[in-house]
Amino acid sequence: MSQTVDRALSILPLLAQGPADLGQVAERLGVHKSTALRLLRTLHEHGLVHRQQDQRYRLGARLFALAQEAVENLDIREIAHPYLTALNERIGHTVHLAVYEEGEVLYIDKVESRYPVRMYSRIGKPVAITVAAVAKLLLADLPEPERRAVAGKLDYPPYTSRSTPNAAAFLKELATVREQGWATDLGGHEESINCVGAPIRGADGRVVAAMSVSAPNVVVTAEELLSLLPQVRGTADAISREYSGEAPTKEASA
Amino acid sequence: MSQTVDRALSILPLLAQGPADLGQVAERLGVHKSTALRLLRTLHEHGLVHRQQDQRYRLGARLFALAQEAVENLDIREIAHPYLTALNERIGHTVHLAVYEEGEVLYIDKVESRYPVRMYSRIGKPVAITVAAVAKLLLADLPEPERRAVAGKLDYPPYTSRSTPNAAAFLKELATVREQGWATDLGGHEESINCVGAPIRGADGRVVAAMSVSAPNVVVTAEELLSLLPQVRGTADAISREYSGEAPTKEASA
DNA sequence: AATGAGCGTTGCACATCCCGCAACGTCCAC
DNA sequence: GTGGACGTTGCGGGATGTGCAACGCTCATT
Incomplete structure (x- = not known):
């Protein structure tokens, strides 16, 4: 919509793919070097881009700070x-x-046995959207046209x-998930890893997030993992209730 | 330098402070609503801002993905x-x-008087992990269980x-190293060679690499080598700062 | 049900501000 | 010493962003 900003962004x-010099940026952007320079300077002043010793540009620290602030603001x-944490324990x-x-599914939190979350190493990573239990849960709740559109583009x-394997199978799986209210990933991403997940809903019943084990x-x-389903659903429902405005339950500290 | 981009950024x-609606954005930017709308639209197309149910804007998902990718490509x-090189000179x-x-410590760069050595010559050749200064620095920062596990297997x-001589002595040495923030190897690998090293840390404070002289x-x-410690630490800290996204200092060219 | 306020959105005419060009300075390699 | 590559600068033309005013919509109020 705005050419200048569009180019700058x-x-x-x-640069996320790796550092690049002015010429490379200009070429890949399809603009004159002087234009690229002005854009990069502006990005630099805002700290989104950083210039290293060899004068090449890479993404800057403010970007990380912004990403962190953004994720922290997700209530x-x-x-x-x-x-x-309680479920993990x-x-x-x-x-x-x-x-x-x-169109993307993102992990925004993770609790791993004994190890605290490492902000940048995992969170923010796009999920394997066609197989992950959490992705199925989130997509299953989309309005039908959007769901179909997304599935077709994947x-x-x-x-x-x-x-x-394909969009048809995916849509069928989403229908199942929506009906039963929970989802699994049985070796669909990595042969030896299984997941079971449940949706977290807002006051209006729409799925706002999903969690999995x-x-x-x-x-x-x-089979043993599936036997944990009641606990997963219980936790998800407890989160849903608090998110919808109910008083916190004992679930968190149980 | 570029007004439009400057405003957009x-x-x-x-928005990092919290969601805001169009009017608020326009006011705080000091521009007309329609201008703010165009900027927000452009940001939106790039996924940097996201529009929530109540039509207010907040920071978007692509921000996480960008930060994620950038960190992975930080070399x-x-x-x-x-x-x-500057320190060597x-x-x-x-x-x-x-x-x-x-579980291994690897040299990834080496600068020897006048002769920079490519990584290939050294990679695959693991460091003498129980004695090298750089190994102590890297292991000292591991989470306690992993540190203990590694020390036990060596x-x-x-x-x-x-x-x-053994795991107990090693763990004790690691504790010292972690506390003092630097490490030495005084004739532990070859009788006549001494080393002094310092850690390089990422934005989150974790040790991502280590260097030594x-x-x-x-x-x-x-004793003379130890007197170089301030310079080694200064260099390591300068690298840490640039790796974390701060503007480069004069350290490299000093 | 009618009214009006508040907000996001659209089309438009103006002129601002961005664009590409060409030339310069610098650094490095040969 | 010379050529090439790269970043940088100033400048004129014109594309592009800007603010204005009017419109549609939702929602709260009467």
């Missing part, structure tokens, strides 16, 4: 965190929290033999 | 190299850069009479 994903994360396995945004990488099948079989 | 820190070696001795990965070859004691005594 296009520089960011370009669902704040509310959910104690519940996730009870059952030991890795617990994920994810949201849907603009790639369906065959991570394993049990990965979702993951474990390698050398530790627990898929 | 000014929206981001504004410590590239950033550190000019600093290492100032003090003359061999300078090493190393990282920890999957062999403790008696390279010299001053080599680390080595010299044979026929050239400089251990």
Whole structure:
């Protein structure tokens, strides 16, 4: 919509792939060097871009700060965190929290056995959207046209033999998920990893986030993991209730 | 430098404080609503801002993805190299850069008087992990359980009479290193070689790499080498700052 | 049910501000 | 010493962003 800003912002994903010098930026942007220079300078003044010793540009610190602030401002994360921790302490396995945004599903929190969350190493990473339990939960709740549109645009990488193969299978799986109110990923992303997840809903009943529990099948079989479903759903429902405005339950500290 | 981009980017820190509607954005930017709308639309198309149910704007998901990608592509070696070279030119001795990965410590860069050595010559050749200064620095920062696990699995070859003899001694040494923020290897690997090293930290304070200066004691005594510690730490800190996104200092060219 | 306030959105004419050009300075390699 | 590559600068033309005013919509109020 705004040419100048559009060009400037296009520089960011370009630099995310790795440092680049002025000429490379100008070329990949399809503009004159002097134009690229002005854009980069502006980005630099705002700290979004950083210039290293060899004068090449890379993404700057303010970007990380912004990303962190943004994730901290997600109130669902704040509310959910104690519940996730409590569940993790009870059952030991890795617990994920994810949201849907603009065609992507992103992890926004993670609690791993004994290890505190490492902000930048995992959170913010886009989920394997065609197979992850949390992705199924979030997409299953989209309005039908959007759901269909998203499913049609996706790639369906065959991570394993049990990965979702195509849009038709995916939509069918989403229908099942929506009906039963929970989802699984049984070796669809990595052969030996199983997940079971449940949706977190706002006051209006719409799914605002999804959580899942993951474990390698050398530790627990898929059946054993499924037996944890009531606890996962219980936690998700407790989060939903608090998010919807009810007083916190004992669930978080149980 | 570019007014339009400047205004657009000014929206981001504004939204970082919390969601805002069009009017608020326009007012705080000091522009007309229609202008703010166009800027927000452009930001929206790039996924940097997100529009929530109540139509208010907040920071978007792509911000996380960008930060994530950027961190993964941060190449410590590239950033550190000019600093290492500068230090080498100032003090003359061999300078090493190393990282920890999957239970091993690897040299990833080395600057020897006048001869920069490519990583290939050294990679795959693990560091003498129980005695090297860089190894101590990297292991000292691991979470306690992992540190203990690694220390327990190691062999403790008696390279010299001053080599680390066993896991208990090693863990004790690591505790010292973590506390003082630097490390040495005084004849622990080869009788006549001393090293002094310092950690390089990421924005979150975690040790991402370590560097050291080595010299044979026929050239400089251990005491003389230790007197270089401030310069080593200064260099390591400068690298840490640039790696974390701060503007480069004069350190590299001093 | 009618009214009006508040907000986001649209089309438009003006002139601002961005664009590409070409030339310069600098650094490095040959 | 010379050529090339790269970043940088000033400048004129014109594309592009700007603010204005009017419109549609939702919602609260009467």
